Amino acid sequence: MKAPNTNLNSQVLCVQKTPLGFFPEEFNIYDFEQQIKLLREEKHQLLEGLTVEFIAQKYIETIALSTDLKILHVVVLITLSFDTNGNAQYGSFTWKRNSENIEQLIKVLQNLDTNCDKTTYICKEDNYKFYITKPNNSTWKPLQTYLRNRRNLTIEEITFPKTNSNSKNINRQESSIRGKLEQAFQNNFIKDVLLPRIFKNYLVQPFFQVAWDLDRIFTYKNNLWEFELKHKYPIDNYDFYLNIGRPNDSRCLCFGINKGQANLTAMLAKQGMNTLHLILVKPRWSDSLDPGYMFIDDDAKEKTLIIGTVLDLDKIKTIITDTKDAPTKTSFSGSKKAPYYQIPRSFFHVIGHYSDSRNILAPKIQALMDGKLNSPLTTEILLNNCLERKTHTQKNEQYT
Incomplete structure (x- = not known):
């Protein structure tokens, strides 16, 4: 798999490897069969859970109509890794999806555990390319490349988490994808279903032992x-x-x-x-x-x-x-x-x-x-x- 020669603003090379090819050059996110192939990598329980997340969003949006509740448009991934001595280190990756102020959230993440002030990151997406920076820093770097370099890995050495075949019931996957997720998210299917899976599973998760995502964040x-x-x-x-x-x-x-x-x-x-x-x-x-x-x-x-x-x-x-x-x-x-x-x-x-x-x-x-x-x-x-x-x-x- 040869890395594509692509850049943003002719300055920063941003190469994003996935099991389905380099994204977005080789993996066409608009192609329905490619979309299905991507989601079939997930446990059927997770896909079923995404349908429930949509329901959750609607409940919160209803409360927001008559109160000061405000949903933050972020995708938050909490990671855990261990050094050679077995010491745990938590980190966080917040994909900020608009221009709203998230300082309150960042402060919480910076104080989650020891040294989290050094492992709290903000991410952004630009034309399907993901970039990373630290809070109060204006320099953006390609997300996967940054994490790969921190682990001293080549592109070829990146490995992706595998889902046990027993947890991938094809009928239940198909039921979730074709019967529920597409209908529920409609025009937001790529933005709210596919891109978060790529961000979590292929750009961040491969470099850590464990990762959890926070389903929805809001202020009230x-x-x-x-x-x-x-x-x-x-x-x-x-x-x-x-x-x-x-x-x-x-x-x-x-x-x-x-x-x-x-x-x-x-x-x-x-x-x-x-x-x-x-x-x-x-x-x-x-x-x-x-x-x-x-x-x-x-x-x-x-x-x-x-x-x-x-x-x-x-x-x-x-x-x-x-x-x-x-x-x-x-x-x-x-x-x-x-x-x-x-x-x-x-x-x-x-x-x-x-x-x-x-x-x-x-x-x-x-x-x-x-x-x-x-x-x-x-x-x-x-x-x-x-x-x-x-x-x-x-x-x-x-x-x-």
Whole structure:
């Protein structure tokens, strides 16, 4: 694979290697088959999650219409690497997508952990080329080249993360891409789906051991927030707690959160940045089903609970206790077990159902952020909205 001879303003050479060829010279992002090929590199669960992210965006946009809530147009990637002595170093890459002021966010990222003031970067995109700089610096350098040089790698030595084939169900990938993502994002499909995948997977991720992205960032009442909307079902331990006479225990029908994500949430909370954590609760407690049924089946829509909690520092400290191992499918590559924590069911409040209009749901989400929502999630509510459970002898494998 020979690097193309291309530049920006005839000055800065910007070469971007991907598994599909050099981008954008050899990989045509407007070609539908190329788009499909790119997204087929992802886990089907991730593609399904992108559909849910679109729903999350609409909820927040509805709240923004009547409040001071403001969505930041950024893509944020938090990285983790280890030196030869095993010492951890966090970093951040913020793709700033317009001219808005993001100083408050940058300050949080610079104070995430030790030396993060030295590993906080701002990125920009110009005609499908990505560039990088430090805060308060006006010199932009080609993103992938900069990171490659820091790792003393040649272009040929760049390797990309591989997704386990067991986590790439072609039918579910196709369902997400053709049936949902294209329709949801429409004219923004390239900008909001494809380019972020290239930025994360091929320009930044290859140079670090671990990377997490922050789904949505917004400001509300002068405070920064992260917003996450997941689609999952509870850890089905109901029969166990029923047999010991404690079906209302807060750990009965609780939910999982990835250990790395939980630790990152704690780091953000220490900087005063809470996480609005919402869940679309799958009414069929089975991971073998394409979750698309939640969006097209009227009965399922009416049984798909929307629940939420604000993960502030006190809550996240309670959560980060006993670590458990989730199935391999929940890891980044789908090839190794991902440790997770349990979020007590009692932390969640009921916001409504997916069948409810955004105008009904948005005020309740706002009340949750304000600490004024009082609709505790109970085991009875979860069971009453469940259309299908695994048998108690089967191991529940849903912790993403």
